[in-house]
Amino acid sequence: xxxxxxxxxxxxxxxxxxxxxxxxxxxxxxxxxxxxxxxxxxxxxxxxxxxxxxxxxxxxxxxxxxxxxxxxxxxxxxxxxxxxxxxxxxxxxxxxxxxxxxxxxxxxxxxxxxxxxxxxxxxxxxxxxxxxxxxx
Amino acid sequence: xxxxxxxxxxxxxxxxxxxxxxxxxxxxxxxxxxxxxxxxxxxxxxxxxxxxxxxxxxxxxxxxxxxxxxxxxxxxxxxxxxxxxxxxxxxxxxxxxxxxxxxxxxxxxxxxxxxxxxxxxxxxxxxxxxxxxxxxxxxxxxxxxxxxxxxxxxxxxxxxxxxxxxxxxxxxxxxxxxxxxxxxxxxxxxxxxxxxxxxxxxxxxxxxxxxxxxxxxxxxxxxxxxxxxxxxxxxxxxxxxxxxxxxxxxxxxxxxxxxxxxxxxxxxxxxxxxxxxxxxxxxxxxxxxxxxxxxxxxxxxxxxxxxxxxxxxxxxxxxxxxxxxxxxxxxxxxxxxxxxxxxxxxxxxxxxxxxxxxxxxxxxxxx
Numbered sequence: 001x002x003x004x005x006x007x008x009x010x011x012x013x014x015x016x017x018x019x020x021x022x023x024x025x026x027x028x029x030x031x032x033x034x035x036x037x038x039x040x041x042x043x044x045x046x047x048x049x050x051x052x053x054x055x056x057x058x059x060x061x062x063x064x065x066x067x068x069x070x071x072x073x074x075x076x077x078x079x080x081x082x083x084x085x086x087x088x089x090x091x092x093x094x095x096x097x098x099x100x101x102x103x104x105x106x107x108x109x110x111x112x113x114x115x116x117x118x119x120x121x122x123x124x125x126x127x128x129x130x131x132x133x134x135x136x
Numbered sequence: 137x138x139x140x141x142x143x144x145x146x147x148x149x150x151x152x153x154x155x156x157x158x159x160x161x162x163x164x165x166x167x168x169x170x171x172x173x174x175x176x177x178x179x180x181x182x183x184x185x186x187x188x189x190x191x192x193x194x195x196x197x198x199x200x201x202x203x204x205x206x207x208x209x210x211x212x213x214x215x216x217x218x219x220x221x222x223x224x225x226x227x228x229x230x231x232x233x234x235x236x237x238x239x240x241x242x243x244x245x246x247x248x249x250x251x252x253x254x255x256x257x258x259x260x261x262x263x264x265x266x267x268x269x270x271x272x273x274x275x276x277x278x279x280x281x282x283x284x285x286x287x288x289x290x291x292x293x294x295x296x297x298x299x300x301x302x303x304x305x306x307x308x309x310x311x312x313x314x315x316x317x318x319x320x321x322x323x324x325x326x327x328x329x330x331x332x333x334x335x336x337x338x339x340x341x342x343x344x345x346x347x348x349x350x351x352x353x354x355x356x357x358x359x360x361x362x363x364x365x366x367x368x369x370x371x372x373x374x375x376x377x378x379x380x381x382x383x384x385x386x387x388x389x390x391x392x393x394x395x396x397x398x399x400x401x402x403x404x405x406x407x408x409x410x411x412x413x414x415x416x417x418x419x420x421x422x423x424x425x426x427x428x429x430x431x432x433x434x435x436x437x438x439x440x441x442x443x444x445x446x447x448x449x450x451x452x453x454x455x456x457x458x459x460x461x462x463x464x465x466x467x468x469x470x471x472x473x474x475x476x477x478x479x480x481x482x483x484x485x486x487x488x489x490x491x492x493x494x495x496x497x498x499x500x501x502x503x
Contacts, residue, residue: 044173044367048433048434070371071370071455073436
């Protein structure tokens with residue numbers, strides 16, 4: 001069950017996943033972060049995104065931002081460590097982009113990675129999907 | 137009905153699942169918090185018609201030759217001023233003025249010497265309210281208090297199109313006037329129709345035999361009402377500043393502090409009257425005020441309110457207003473800060489968000 005405007009459930013194979021329902025798209029020394037379809041569905045319609053400032057250092061496994069639905073607040077966990085280089089202003093303006101397109105238009109931050117080897121700790125799409133079905 | 141989890145289910149449980157509801161535990165019940173989305177349901181109620189299952193609410197019947205005198209003693213408002221067929225909002229207080237519950241009482245035509253009333257109470261307080269009624273009734277001859285919670289399902293049909301939707305399903309009976317009730321047949325089922333609600337919109341609440349609830353639910357949905365759940369019920373009531381027990385009302389607060397003096401007949405004696413009269417005369421340290429954020433952010437229950445760097449109160453309800461598209465809430469603040477237009481700071485998880493005290497309701501039709 002999802003909001004009328006939500007995307008269909010998916011976990012793209014080209015991303016890496018953190019068990020706290022966050023994804024990372026790694027491109028060399030940089031990465032883009034966001035929350036997974038599962039996370040946005042659990043939260044409901046996102047109405048507020050409170051981003052970190054560009055330049056903020058964030059640490060893998062620690063919250064770096066908040067997303068809120070009408071009913072609830074959710075911490076967003078950094079899948080990898082680094083420094084925020086850009087924030088998706090479109091999501092600040094139109095938070096429901098996170099529901100409509102969680103992996104593209106609904107990205108949250110760009111990060112310059114401080115330790116790219118941390119990606120070894122993340123899950124493949126297949127492992128993340130397996131983990132989700134074992135939680136059900 | 138009760139399940140292995142210990143949560144009760146309303147007779148509409150299967151309807152909720154069929155409509156795609158997300159179910160959550162609420163006051164001992166398994167209730168829908170949203171179907172397709174809080175915002176869509178909220179807007180449906182503001183612009184058309186929404187249908188809520190509120191069968192978790194409790195019902196207490198009070199009857200007997202002295203039933204009116206008993207309720208005048210127990211409740212802050214004066215049910216003696218209400219004719220049969222009328223309804224009245226009131227608070228139920230302890231001796232110290234602390235609020236035990238807020239509720240609606242419906243007055244019926246007397247049966248012989250017996251006056252008859254039905255009081256609808258919050259689900260979270262249904263058991264304790266009933267105990268309170270019963271214990272207080274021990275000192276009163278000529279009153280019988282009966283827990284009728286299991287005898288009624290309750291639906292709320294709310295929104296500018298609510299009466300239109302109702303008309304399509306109404307077999308017999310009249311639509312009662314505002315704050316009145318009457319018997320009717322809806323979708324073939326006998327129903328008590330009450331022109332009351334918790335959304336700030338026109339509409340009715342329907343009290344009926346639980347066995348008939350699925351039929352009426354389906355008929356009203358087929359007639360154009362959109363299922364709406366607890367999430368939207370909360371944002372709707374907060375936009376019009378109706379207090380929610382457990383958030384804005386508690387035994388630690390009095391109706392005077394909560395801005396509900398209008399529902400207290402201070403010229404009569406009732407449980408808690410002495411304290412409330414004293415507060416009405418001398419004022420209170422804190423008052424419940426509605427506020428809006430003047431910048432980004434969403435206030436939440438428990439956030440601290442600051443003024444001039446000092447602690448100045450606590451948020452008791454907060455959300456993003458779907459109609460105003462801004463953070464709104466209610467907070468108990470120092471009385472000196474209660475004037476509309478006063479600037480405040482709300483500490484939202486460490487971020488200082490500017491807010492301004494406003495007037496009730498926060499959402500007004502046509503603005």
